[in-house]
Amino acid sequence: MEVVSMDEYSSHYAIEPPIDTRLNGAIRAFGGIEDAMMIVHGRSCCHADNFLYRVMTAGHNKIRLTGGGLRLRDISTGGHHKLSLSLLASYEQFKPSLIAILSTSVPLMMGDDVEGVILKLKEKIPVTIIHLPCPGHSKNASMGYDMAVSSLCDYMRMSEGNGHRNQREINLIGLKSDNPYALSDLMELKRMLKDQGIVVNTIFTCDAFESLKKAPDAELNVVLGGEGIGLAKKMEDTFGIPYKVVSYPFGLRSSVEFLESIASALGIKLDYRSIETEQERIKEKLERVYGFLEGIYNLKTAIVGESGRAFDLARFLNDELCLDVKLLAVTSANAETAKRQNDDYFGHFLKVDDRLHLNEVVESMNIELMIGSSLEAIFCKEDNVPLTKLFYPTIDQVFISDYPIAGFRGVGNLTELVLNTVMDLTR
Amino acid sequence: MNTEENNKRGPRNNRQVRARIYQPVAMLVHGIASMPAKNAGALMAVSGIKDAVPLIHGPPGCANLRQMNSFDISYPVRLTPCTNLSEIDIVLGGENKLYRSIIDLYHRLHPALIVVIPTCPSDMMGDDFGGIVEKAKKEVGCEVIYSTGESIPGRPIGYHDVMCSVVEQLLLPKAPFPKTEKSVNLLNFPMDVNKNQFMDLIPILNEMGVKVNKICFYNTHLTDLYELPRAELNIVDYPSPWIERMKDHLGVDYLAASSFGSDPDSGNPFGIEGAARILLEIAERLGIKESAEGIIERRKEEAMENCGDLKEKLRGIRIAVLDGFSFGPAITLVSEFRMKLEAISYRSFFMKSHGMSDNAYNQLIEMDIEATRRYGCEPEVLRDPTPEQELEVFKDRGVQLVVCNGGIARYNEAGIRGFNGVRFFMQSMSIGFDSAKILAESVIEALNTPIKKYPLVNMIEKDVQEPNLIPHWKKLGVIWRTIAEGGDGGCLYG
Structure with missing residues (x-):
């Protein structure tokens, strides 16, 4: 495996950064909490940009994000007053169970006493308020996601009268509800687990705050693709709950491993009959497109996405769908990235710090298929490369149907998406 | 105008179709529940100069979401490079990085013009933009200018700073x-x-x-x-x-x-x-x-003369107008095509979200009423009516077409056709002798469009005062306005 040298572009001062900031990760984490409200405490830019992406990637009826509304003149007087207004109005309008204040560069440079504002409003706003500093220079969205979900641990407790953990109950950590097809994926994972008698207690983050607080009731934390591992470690330390890092289950092999891994950690035996039934269903679907599967064999492919899902997708595309994954470009790295960047199911690995450099690398590879997000659309259009959008942010598609790309049902759907992309006559 | 341009004006143009799909969302992110700020405006200006490249002088957080611009959601911005300021730079200053980034960017992309765009952190650090740009210009084979961020008043904020920099830093030195x-x-x-x-x-x-x-x-x-x-x-x-x-x-x-x-x-x-x-x-x-x-x-x-037939077709058709008469297509439909204005329905939420005072809003309404009388109309004027009240009046007055800003399904269900005047204004309204004809043809097309009998979109709950917003969006809008009005009165630009 070749890791593309960082030296090649470390001399570049002007870079086109990928979406990989702490703020973005935190917004995606808190954004999945159904009854939470987020306040981006900063200037209009910080709020408006994140709001726009939220509108384009989350449900229109699920956006619970507002701003601190700081103007130029507030820089001399401080942002306390506007933050108070924002907090009070947010509570008044939505009655959230949790408010997350994400402070950006300006209030942090000004030294706004956010904790003081929270303390002052404690009686008027009787809900949990979390403050997370997210200055613009703090990179790593995965870290932001991790910090956000980890902050929830302080509010968790076991259900009353529940002296022991609920057998065969797990928490899923690392699911990002604004990823393409994420909600369908979640339904599929629950279905697969249910078939094996395993119940999902709570999902980080695609759940209500009250449910998340009951996370310690579960027997095991399952960390998808390594996203949010900090929370799993914190819960292990605090509540003694073990955790297991599993692949994001793209493909048949990975779906079986997903179940095996969890079953093994829970000390239960898998029912392989249901898995065989799933395999038979997949086989029937693939038989219908056999000729095309031969046609895409070793198609030169690049994958651009977050570490938490990109490695596992690369593995499916290379090992099972038999594409030739020339490049795996990771836009946001997590704790698992370093462990996996020398794996053997892709040609080159690149941690994307500069999208201009990414374009140069992809251009040199004569790629025939790109798997990425909407941010790859312009490059793919200009270079006439077919693009399948499976990663965040996909802002030019909607996802309202039951169409998982993970799990057993995801095998056929992913195959369909890839084939339809490369076969499309209108492209 | 060549054929290509003509085609671009047609409804089948991909960008126009995309723009119309994104329009309701654009409204939400553009005044109702958030306000695009200086960098969005600045990038809009730079994107208008084909061989220019912006250079955002700030940390990655100020640049990484810039490919989508609230001013033109349907069309991504191609390049938004930045100087990648770190925490250390914020303490020690980012001038060296800015200097090197200008040179680096020139060698990477070979633009004709680099426009340096400041950010909040670089403004607060007090970097000497003018000095660095002058120094870097000697090292590159292109023009380099810097925007002043948000020091030029006017909307859209940031846009005017870039354009004033074009005048002052590019043109003025070459005068006369x-x-x-x-x-x-x-x-x-x-x-x-x-x-x-x-x-x-x-x-x-x-x-x-x-x-x-x-x-x-x-x-x-x-x-x-x-x-x-x-x-x-x-x-x-x-x-x-x-x-x-x-x-x-x-x-x-x-x-x-x-x-x-x-x-x-x-x-x-x-x-x-x-x-x-x-x-x-x-x-x-x-x-x-x-x-x-x-x-x-x-x-x-x-x-x-060209509009003669169209005038005959439209004359006397009863219309209602939402949110204002004097500006946009409605006044032309009444003054030049003699359509009969039966009602005007004002919903204050959107205008007030943009910082308009009660006084100014009332003046606008008075001006509208005065204008309608000038064309012999005596419309019923509704102020923040409920959807039911509005429909009742429209039906009583025999309204056949509502000139509105979306939400047509609601009128269709009551048997009334709709014409999205804001969309027409944004996408097709031009200044010239053909514009009236294009408008009239579009309205006739709307009048001939089959009524949608069972719109699924009507299943979705809407806000009572602002029926184009779902209650969730309205709440976000109320929060945003509270911050604006409670903060210091004005709207939140800048």
């Missing part, structure tokens, strides 16, 4: 410029939907003996910017700071075609009368009124 007699620039916003605004005037201006010096922004390059000061007159939709500077420093006077909030007859540039008025004003300013009057009159008569 030779003048081309009887020439004009046609200037619009560098948004795709806006760029055709003055195109219809070109053949008439040519016939009048007026040379169109530059259309900006329309495939505009750096070399085109250098040509701008040659014109005698800038034709713009609204006055703006950079146009004022061209007047003050480069001697290029301007004519603003639109005047929001003034007398509807003299401030509305649309329709046949509006186009004639603008053309006459141009002729007068260029000192060719005498020779041009006949041409304008003839063109006007031709246009009226």
